[in-house]
Amino acid sequence: MLFQLPRLTNALREPFDVDQAYLHRKAILQNLNSRSTATSLEESKLARKIVYQWDQASPELRQAYKQFVGAVVELMKGEVVSEEFREVAFNVYRLFTGTVVEDEEHRSIAEKKLDLQKLVGYAVSDSLLSRVASLAQRLYELQNYHPGNETVSLQEMSNGTTDEVEFGSDLVFRPPARFLIDVSLEDSDFLVEQDDAPSSSHESQYDHGSSNFRESVSGVNFDLSWLRDACDKIVRGNTSQLPRDELAMAICRVLDSEKPGDEIAGDLLDLVGDGAFETVQDLIMHRKEIVDAVHHGLHALKADKMSPGGQSRTPSYAVQVTVQTESERQIDKLRRKEERKHRRGTNNGVEDDLSAVSFSSLLHASEKKNIFEDLIGHGEGPNTLGPTALPQGTIRKHYKGYEEVIIPPTPTASMKPGERLIEIKELDDFAQTAFHGYKSLNRIQSRIYHTTYNSNENILVCAPTGAGKTNIAMIAILHEIKNHFRDGYLHKDEFKIVYVAPMKALAAEVTSTFSHRLSPLNVTVRELTGDMQLSKNELEETQMIVTTPEKWDVITRKSSDMSLSMLVKLLIIDEVHLLNDDRGPVIEALVARTLRQVESTQSMIRIVGLSATLPNYLEVAQFLRVNPDTGLFFFDSSYRPVPLAQQYIGISEHNFLARNELLNEICYNKVVDSLKQGHQAMVFVHSRKDTVKTADKLVSFLSGYDLMRS
Structure with a gap:
């Protein structure tokens, strides 16, 4: 029960039941939630798009709409609410609600049947066609349009604009800027603008704010150069007794302090005098920009100090390598940790740096380019690749209804000094049997060989498709x-290896591959998925289990039976980038459960993550407890064994029927071009139903091509 506050008097506070108010509010929220999350077809956008004035529709009209939607569901072979379903339903309704001339009825129905088959992608029976047509006609006839509104209603339905618009939703509210202030009291960013002419009593109050606003709009850059000019004016005006550079450094120290905003304003007034009130206001308003410029200058000075002569701190080759024992490495790690802790514990680091440098050197350093600008560039050179730019050599072609972008393959990166391929004969004798027919590992596998084969570290490998990540898993196994x-004897009862594959089909393929390659070592590999169950004896006899995330999640949830999970010594997670997918929480639970088992039992379970290229691979490595210095391997497209050229086709056609037809035609042309060049072709679609539809379309295009040749 919620605690009810005491009432002072009946006049100040009326009797109020907190529990009753809570229940009333909860009922209102549940009612609103049920309305907003309604998934019934009659409350969907499709209903408002087909039925004119749906909110005022009669029960008979709503029932006719339900019957029509049911027929469309049957036409779509059971598929319900999706973007394609809504497009098909609306186009079917428009197809069968036009006026048909009686003497052209049979021809029109035949043409409409062909259009319907093009729309859904497969043959439609005459009985289903007549049922859909009759229900669409009945739904159309039940809508009582007025004679003058029929054309407007059909146009509104085709444009999908029948939804009512709330009054005032198109109005843009612009509050006067004089009432807008920054909620940050630390920065005291009070930006005041005078939109309308104020009265004489308030004119002087907002005059400074208006002038500052005009200066910021005019493009004034509030950096150390501006601070130098401002201090020069103050010194010339005899409002401060300090020289220009000393005054500027004192202002920098005040702005970079952790004092509240009012104390900073008072200190600044003491430094510059009461005659420079506008300058103090500008300093407070743009405190962040000036402090950022100071920090940038300090970082630039430190970088110049660490790399004398402006040379790179790490040469492009012949980098010095320090050999340390494990104990020395741990001691060095603890030392760096204590240094970071000491730096965090001291708040005078920036103040000490400011006291050790002069304002002129700080100003000169702050005007240098950021170190990242040399690496990224500004998009003005031939080798520059901006955030939205295409690689050099990209070709763009425009056609009717679509656009094609051809990206050339990325050149293969050259071998670095000292880099070589690991030959199979360098492996142990028992390991060579698993690489029968191989002469050497490829470049990526050779780079990760020593960490994977000679250590127990967790590793994360991010490499393009076709880079040989399966062999990386084999090296870990x-x-x-x-x-x-x-x-000379393998103790099979001491370990289990778990390979987590994203799909059951891939799990079956991995099981077949590893069973064949590990058979000379008498290692048993079995599949454990929803379709392939294993008995307790089979699990005991199996050394490597290939499973899916959901299946292994079910097995490891049983905290009472830890006999199987206690034997797991190696966990390989394939396609770990699925962490960002709908199945990501399952993989996250597997990793968290494994890490908890390692901490609670103090047993060693190695985690190997295999993934395609990831933009946030550092975060994934941290999640998998991977040492970023020794266990993280990231390879871009330049490490592909075979360079990959890419072609992107964007269809700009808005009509749903024409867009699908154009998509199938482009797919057919690309498949034919690939076959003519002697290559194979593989077409990926979204679902099994689309697989049949796409195959039928390709066959129909091929039949038409054969007829044209004959």
Whole structure:
């Protein structure tokens, strides 16, 4: 029960029941939530798009709409509410609600049947066609349009603009800027603008704010150069006794302090005098810009100090390598940690830096380009690639209804000094049997070989498709086998290896591949998915389990039975970039459960993550407890064994029927071009139903091509 506040008097506060108000509010929210999340077809956008004035529709009209939608569901073979379903339903309604001349009835129905088959992508029976047509006609006839509104209603339905618009939704509210202030009291950013002419009593109050607003709009850059000019004016006006550079450094120290805004304003007035009140106001308003410029100058000075002569701190080749033992590395790590803690604990770091430099050197350093500008550029050179720019050599072609962008393949990166391919004969004798037919590892596999095969570290490998991530998993598996290979005998009862594949089809393929390659070592590989169950004896006899995230999640949830999970020594997660997908929480739970088991039992479970290229691979590495210095491997497209050229086609056609037809035609042309060049072609679609539709379209295009040739 909620605590009810005491009432002072009946005049100040009326009797108020908190519990009753809470229940009333909860009922209102539940009612609003049920309205907003309604998924019934009669409350969808489709209903308002087809039925004119849906809110005033009669029960008979609503029932006719339900019957029509049911027929469209049957036409779509059970598919319901989706973007394609809404487009098909609306186009079917428009197709069968036109006026048909009686003597052209049969021809028109035949043409409409062809249009309907083009729309859905497969043949439609005559009985279903007549049912959909009759229900569409009945729904159209039940809508009682007035003679003058029929054309307008049909046009509104075709444009999808029948939804009522709330009054005032198109009005833009612009509050007077004089009432807008920044809520940050630290910065004291009070930006005041005088839109309308104020009265004489308030004119002087807002005069400074208006002038400052005009200056900021005019493009004044509030940096250290502006601060130098402002201090020069103050010194010439004899409002301060300090020289220009000393005054500027004192202002920088005050602005970079952690004092409240009113204390900063008082300190600034003490420095510059009462005659420079406008300058103090500008300093407070643009405090962040000036402090950022100061920090940038300090960082630039430190960088110049660490790299004398302006040379790079890390040469492009022949980088110095320090060999340390494990204990020395841990001691060095603790030392760096204490230094960071000490830096965080001291608040006078910036003040000490400011006291050690002069304003002229700080100004000169702040005017230098940011270090990242040299790496990224401004999009003005031939080798520059901006955030929205296409690579050099890209070709764009415009056609009717679509646009094609051809991106050339990325050149393969050259081998670095000292980089070489690992030959298979360098592996242990038992490991060579798993690479039968291989002469050497590829470039990516050779780069990660020593970390994967000679250590127990968690690793994350981000590499393009076709880079050989399966062999990387094999190297990790061979390392685990080596740990339990003693006296010429493999102790199979001491370990389990779990390979988590994203799909059951991929799990079956991985099981077949690893079973064949590990059979010389007498390692048993079995699939454990929803379709392939394993008995307790089979699990005990299996050394490597290939499963899906959902299945392994179910198995590891049983906290009472930890016999299987306690034997797991290696967890391989394929396609770990699915963390950002709908199945991401399942993979996240698997990793968290594994890490908790490692911490609670103090047992070693190695995690190997395999993924395509990730933009936030550092965050994923941190999540998998991967050491970014030794266990994180990121390879871009320049490491592909075979360079990849890309072609993107964007269809600009708005009509749904024409867009689908154009999409299928482009797909057919690209498949034919690939076959003519002697290559194979693979077409990916969204669902199994689309697979059949696309195949039928390709066959129909091919039949028409054969007829044209004959």
